[in-house]
Amino acid sequence: MxxxxxxxxxxxxxxxxxxxxxxxxxxxxxxxxxxxxxxxxxxxxxxxxxxxxxxxxxxxxxxxxxxxxxxxxxxxxxxxxxxxxxxxxxxxxxxxxxxxxxxxxxxxxxxxxxxxxxxxxxxxxxxxxxxxxxxxxxxxxxxxxxxxxxxxxxxxxxxxxxxGDDGPGEKTKMLCSYMEQHLAENIALDDLASMIGAGKSYLLRSFTKEVGVSPYRYLQTIRIERAKKLLEQGIGPIDVAGMTGFSDQSHFTNYFKEFIGLTPKQYxxxxxxxxxxxxxxxxxxxx
CATH class of the missing domain: 2.60.120.10 (Jelly Rolls)
Structure with missing residues (x-):
């Protein structure tokens, strides 16, 4: 064909x-x-x-x-x-x-x-x-x-x-900052909800409305952005996968290609x- x-x-x-x-x-x-x-x-x-x-x-x-x-x-x-x-x-x-x-x-x-x-x-x-x-x-x-x-x-x-200040509110900014600082960890929705004293359903709705992506998609995006910086420094993809919270290199490669259009090695x-x-x-x- x-x-x-x-x-x-x-x-x-x-x-x-x-x-x-x-x-x-x-x-x-x-x-x-x-x-x-x-x-x-x-x-x-x-x-x-x-x-x-x-x-x-x-x-x-x-x-x-x-x-x-x-x-x-x-x-x-x-x-x-x-x-x-x-x-x-x-x-x-x-x-x-x-x-x-x-x-x-x-x-x-x-x-x-x-x-x-x-x-x-x-x-x-x-x-x-x-x-x-x-x-x-x-x-x-x-x-x-x-x-x-x-x-x-x-x-x-x-x-x-x-x-115009149409960005996220202070609570949402706090959640973003937390995920950026702990991106390699296994963050749960309960952890985020407890930080702002809100229910999980409310958190999902408000975060997605203010940021434009869900908390999980936000976490994956900042992981990919951090991974790009580490790859640029010459750190191997296997090590980068572990440093950015991906369960294994295959998981990391699949997400990286979905977001960037290239494998980590190609990038x-x-x-x-x-x-x-x-x-x-x-x-x-x-x-």
Missing amino acids: SGNQEQRHIYYDRDLGIEAYQLSGIVQKFPNHFHEYYVIGFIEGGKRHLWCKGQEYDLKAGDLILFNPRDNHYCAPIGRELLDYRAVNIHTDVMLSIAREITGKDYIPHFTQNVVYQSEIALSVAEVYEAMLLDMPKLKKEESLFCLIDQILQEYAAPFETA QRIFSDTLPAREIIIENEVN
Whole structure:
């Protein structure tokens, strides 16, 4: 039986300190989750149904996607159309540095829209991606990235302080902090409920409403985010699995691939040499 060629191109650029993804021929669904970094991406081909922070979007080629850190989201194919997608992942410290250079102010940028249909900014994302792919001179890469961020800050971002305080309440923040500090432990719902003096049903409803994901999904997401940092440091996947609370390496690998689209070993390889930009290509046959 003939299959479609699925490719996942992943780059890490040490000059810029950012990751870039190109997913081609993808049919995988991605579960409800969030990232600790900014994501700026666009659809190159295919169609996707996206859920983000309680809103739903039908995406097609040319649509821009903007995720703030911890914007919960998940997506699925429409009509089994194959997804072609490019994105750059920008950690908060890098974004803060660029925003400070552009505006002369110290603030945390906040994207005011998660989806911009048929945006010309998609071309700027592609330019950053190509600069990394071809390992162009550092000046060219920095110029492309600064131009991209400048466009978004002007059109689709506001200082975090003026965006409105619609985040989780203090009790929910306390639960999040507890899970972050004890992520390797076997946390039970009873433990969380007792911390805020509430019933388990109320906790589940209120936490999911305020955070956008359930407590269990939150725990799994922060475990994956912590695992990524440990893998980047060169720690082996077996050790990382134990350090982040997964029962075994198989369990860890399955969750990691579900969230990230790669196995832990594949992800770790992009940080395994000293070149300015490191590319990993993963190809699979999908029916």
